[in-house]
Amino acid sequence: MIRKIQHIGVAVRKLDDAIPFYRDVLGLEFAGIEEVAEQKIRAAVFRVGESAIEVIESTSPDGPVGKFIEKNGEGIHHVCFQVEDAAAALAHAKEKGVRLIDETPRTGVHGMRIGFLHPKSTFGVLTEFAQEEDEHA
Numbered sequence: 001m002i003r004k005i006q007h008i009g010v011a012v013r014k015l016d017d018a019i020p021f022y023r024d025v026l027g028l029e030f031a032g033i034e035e036v037a038e039q040k041i042r043a044a045v046f047r048v049g050e051s052a053i054e055v056i057e058s059t060s061p062d063g064p065v066g067k068f069i070e071k072n073g074e075g076i077h078h079v080c081f082q083v084e085d086a087a088a089a090l091a092h093a094k095e096k097g098v099r100l101i102d103e104t105p106r107t108g109v110h111g112m113r114i115g116f117l118h119p120k121s122t123f124g125v126l127t128e129f130a131q132e133e134d135e136h137a
């Protein structure tokens with residue numbers, strides 16, 4: 001069901017400060033910036049082979065990433081697994097007793113259908129499932 005690590009999400013205070021590290025120091029391919037208003041974030045995506053690093057800044061202190069940084073500081077925020085069917089993956093996790101943040105998939109970065117599992121149920125790692133738009137379209 002899980003195909004690969006789609007991306008790792010990294011929370012930063014300021015995207016503009018973090019982009020040069022990923023682009024110029026690590027030399028990763030910069031795939032652009034996207035705003036997801038619903039999650040109160042802006043994300044810069046860098047490709048790493050078949051996976052990516054999603055560098056995220058909060059557009060509001062009361063957004064989920066703003067709160068995360070306030071509590072934990074900058075750093076790894078979540079791990080995202082690519083799945084064939086995000087709704088089915090969430091349902092499967094719930095059936096296995098995992099607490100969900102999203103009961104049903106919503107739209108995330110790059111129009112992917114995404115949903116999160118609660119870190120209290122996943123040994124401290126905020127876990128995301130993402131279904132790319134070309135699948136089950």
Ligand code: CO
Pocket residue numbers: 007009054078080128
């Ligand atoms: Co993500």
